[in-house]
Amino acid sequence: MKWLDDIETAQSEGFDDLDGRADVPGQALAESRHWARTLFAQGKSPYDAARPVRRLVHRATKAAPDFLRHEYDVDDLHLSIVEGRSFVFVIVSRDSLDVLALPEGERAGAIARIAATLFHPVCVSGGVCFRFPERIEEGSFFSTNPDLDPRLLGAWQDRLDAGIRGGELVFLAYKRLPWMAGFADPFAWLREGERIDQKPRFRFPFRRSGPKRKRR
Known part of the structure; x- marks a missing residue:
C-alpha cells in the first residue's frame, strides 16, 4: 500500500520534534484534533490533556508527504x-504487546480487545468485527470490511484495517467525510490550505449575484 511506503520513506528521511502546537498550522491542528476525537475512544486520544505525548513532524518532500507523529502510553x-x-x-509497540508470542488461538481475541480499547465504539464495541484469516502471522492483513474500496467509503466507520507488520500490531483508519470525493492532497496539509472539515458551499447554476431587482 502506497501510504505505508510513504511512511517508511518519511521515517528514513527523519521526523523533527515539535516545540509546540504553534509549529503546526491552525487548520491542520484543528483537523488532527477533530479526527482524534472521532476515531479514538474517550481518554485514548493523543490530545488527552492528562497524558504526556511526544509529537514529531515530517514536512513534505518530493518523496514523502506531510505527517504528524504522536508517541504516548495508553494503559x-x-x-x-x-x-x-x-x-x-x-503502531502498538511489540515491547508492550507481542501478538505473535501468544498461542495462535488467542491472537484474534487479543487484537479485538485492543481495538475495542483504543477506538470509538461505533465499530468495535461488543467484540470481534474483523474478518480474521485462519492464521495470524507476520504479514497478515485483515479488515472489518475488506470488500469496500477505501476511496468509496461513506464514513470512517465503514472500514477499519489491521495487521501484523514487522512483528507489531498495526491499525489503519481512514479519514473519510461523507461529502468528500476521494482524498485531500497529502502534500499540502501542514501549510494553510482549503478546509475539509466542513461541507462545501454550492452555488446554483445560472443564478445571478447581486441585489434583487424590485418588481414594478
Missing part, C-alpha cells in the same frame, strides 16, 4: 501514531 500499551491528511496509522 500498558506504547503507541506510535503516524497521521497523514487522509489516514491514521497506529
Whole structure:
C-alpha cells in the first residue's frame, strides 16, 4: 500500500520534534484534533490533556508527504501514531504487546480487545468485527470490511484495517467525510490550505449575484 511506503520513506528521511502546537498550522491542528476525537475512544486520544505525548513532524518532500507523529502510553500499551491528511496509522509497540508470542488461538481475541480499547465504539464495541484469516502471522492483513474500496467509503466507520507488520500490531483508519470525493492532497496539509472539515458551499447554476431587482 502506497501510504505505508510513504511512511517508511518519511521515517528514513527523519521526523523533527515539535516545540509546540504553534509549529503546526491552525487548520491542520484543528483537523488532527477533530479526527482524534472521532476515531479514538474517550481518554485514548493523543490530545488527552492528562497524558504526556511526544509529537514529531515530517514536512513534505518530493518523496514523502506531510505527517504528524504522536508517541504516548495508553494503559500498558506504547503507541506510535503516524497521521497523514487522509489516514491514521497506529503502531502498538511489540515491547508492550507481542501478538505473535501468544498461542495462535488467542491472537484474534487479543487484537479485538485492543481495538475495542483504543477506538470509538461505533465499530468495535461488543467484540470481534474483523474478518480474521485462519492464521495470524507476520504479514497478515485483515479488515472489518475488506470488500469496500477505501476511496468509496461513506464514513470512517465503514472500514477499519489491521495487521501484523514487522512483528507489531498495526491499525489503519481512514479519514473519510461523507461529502468528500476521494482524498485531500497529502502534500499540502501542514501549510494553510482549503478546509475539509466542513461541507462545501454550492452555488446554483445560472443564478445571478447581486441585489434583487424590485418588481414594478
